[in-house]
Amino acid sequence: MEKLVIVAIGGNSLVRENGRDTIQDQYEAVCETAVNIADMVQEGYNVVVTHGNGPQVGFGLRRSEIAGEVAGMAPLPLVNCVADTQGGIGYQIQQALTNEFAKRGINKKVATVITQVEVSIDDPNFKNPTKPVGSFFTIEQAEEMKKEHPDWIFVEDSGRGYRRVVPSPKPIDIVEKDAIKSLIEAGYVVIAVGGGGIPVVKTGNNTYEGIDAVIDKDFATSLLAEQINAETLIITTGVSRVFINFGKPNQQALEKITVKETKQFVFENHFPAGSMLPKIEASLSFLENNGTRVIITNPESLKDAIIEKAGTHIICA
Numbered sequence: 630m631e632k633l634v635i636v637a638i639g640g641n642s643l644v645r646e647n648g649r650d651t652i653q654d655q656y657e658a659v660c661e662t663a664v665n666i667a668d669m670v671q672e673g674y675n676v677v678v679t680h681g682n683g684p685q686v687g688f689g690l691r692r693s694e695i696a697g698e699v700a701g702m703a704p705l706p707l708v709n710c711v712a713d714t715q716g717g718i719g720y721q722i723q724q725a726l727t728n729e730f731a732k733r734g735i736n737k738k739v740a741t742v743i744t745q746v747e748v749s750i751d752d753p754n755f756k757n758p759t760k761p762v763g764s765f766f767t768i769e770q771a772e773e774m775k776k777e778h779p780d781w782i783f784v785e786d787s788g789r790g791y792r793r794v795v796p797s798p799k800p801i802d803i804v805e806k807d808a809i810k811s812l813i814e815a816g817y818v819v820i821a822v823g824g825g826g827i828p829v830v831k832t833g834n835n836t837y838e839g840i841d842a843v844i845d846k847d848f849a850t851s852l853l854a855e856q857i858n859a860e861t862l863i864i865t866t867g868v869s870r871v872f873i874n875f876g877k878p879n880q881q882a883l884e885k886i887t888v889k890e891t892k893q894f895v896f897e898n899h900f901p902a903g904s905m906l907p908k909i910e911a912s913l914s915f916l917e918n919n920g921t922r923v924i925i926t927n928p929e930s931l932k933d934a935i936i937e938k939a940g941t942h943i944i945c946a
């Protein structure tokens with residue numbers, strides 16, 4: 630079988646910067662990414678796709694809250710908002726890839742697996758929300774909203790504005806990993822752990838219950854990569870490369886770095902929590918658990934990145 634590559638698509642990379650956030654805009658962004666993934670499949674790579682949902686799950690949560698405030702409708706729990714985004718984005722990726730393969734005469738089938746991801750009820754992250762979701766606000770807008778919703782917590786997100794944060798426990802196990810493996814072995818391009826997976830806690834022997842949280846898709850992707858023995862982990866996001874001193878006049882793009890160098894950059898605080906840090910931590914975890922290489926880049930650079938002509942490459946040695 631061809632080398633197994635897992636590609637994570639960032640939720641923010643599916644949002645257009647035109648302020649409209651329409652589902653058609655999102656589908657256009659998905660189609661553009663599908664072209665790049667189809668290029669990889671055409672080159673002979675065996676690809677598994679995962680995706681984020683940070684903006685989308687926040688939009689869904691807010692829609693549900695407004696429906697409650699305006700029309701008295703029962704709110705949708707956060708875990709169900711995650712499940713809805715997993716299905717909704719998975720559907721768009723599945724259709725875009727299916728159509729792109731048909732257009733090019735690529736003989737590959739695509740399937741999305743509704744994926745539950747186990748977390749621990751005792752995870753300290755339930756008490757310390759860190760995962761930014763939904764829209765970006767100015768500090769004034771965030772302060773105004775806090776007056777109306779004192780329980781909401783906002784954080785500054787990588788110079789892009791303020792966002793609400795929700796709990797983000799660490800993934801422990803992927804409940805549907807055997808189904809995912811079977812589909813890969815049967816030759817499918819599989820879409821899984823969308824939005825980091827639907828967070829569930831174990832209630833007994835093989836029984837589960839949903840819990841309100843948003844798992845970081847980079848950690849869930851890294852865990853899936855380990856569980857399916859992927860060779861390469863590719864994280865696509867809004868930047869073509871990772872930088873040190875990001876956003877400062879002396880920022881410097883990183884082309885190839887070792888695990889040791891990456892740990893030193895983490896120690897020097899080059900990567901903010903909630904945006905680049907989880908990608909870096911997930912990369913290190915993958916490489917320290919039998920992964921061979923990690924690439925962080927934007928979707929349009931995928932084809933060049935896999936042959937080391939673009940992106941930031943993190944390697945073991």
Ligand SMILES: Nc1ncnc2c1ncn2[C@@H]1O[C@H](COP(=O)(O)OP(=O)(O)O)[C@@H](O)[C@H]1O
Pocket residue numbers: 638639640641642681683787865866867868870871872873874875899900901903904905
């Ligand atoms: N050191 C860094 N190097 C590159 N990008 C960074 C860095 N620190 C923060 N960022 C920002 O983090 C973003 C990636 O995080 P985010 O948008 O939350 O991820 P996702 O694409 O998974 O939704 C980049 O697009 C960039 O704006």
Ligand SMILES: NC(=O)OP(=O)(O)O
Pocket residue numbers: 638639640641680681682683684824825843844845846847
């Ligand atoms: N769930 C998640 O990590 O989504 P983003 O990648 O969109 O932040």
